[in-house]
Amino acid sequence: xxxxxxxxxxxxxxxxxxxxxxxxxxxxxxxxxxxxxxxxxxxxxxxxxxxxxxxxxxxxxx
Numbered sequence: 799x800x801x802x803x804x805x806x807x808x809x810x811x812x813x814x815x816x817x818x819x820x821x822x823x824x825x826x827x828x829x830x831x832x833x834x835x836x837x838x839x840x841x842x843x844x845x846x847x848x849x850x851x852x853x854x855x856x857x858x859x860x
Contacts, residue, residue, distance in 0.1 A: 799843055802850045803828060806841050815839065835859045 803819060806828055810817040815837065816830035829840040836859025844851045 799826065799845060799850045802852060803843055806852070810839065832859070 803826065807817050807819060810828070810830055813832070814834065815832045817828060818830060819826070819828050821827075826843040827840060828843070829838070831838045837857065838859060839854065839856040841855075842853045844853075
């Protein structure tokens, strides 16, 4: 799972978003905002039998 989290973290930072990774009650999340347009995202990661499931929620802030 860590490789998948690292991938999304790096993509977010390169796109100008902040990135904060947390684990709460066993749920892994990554979220952030982009100051220049108010865009925001949250990504959740869950272990599966075949790897890691990724759910993304994002808006462009406009």
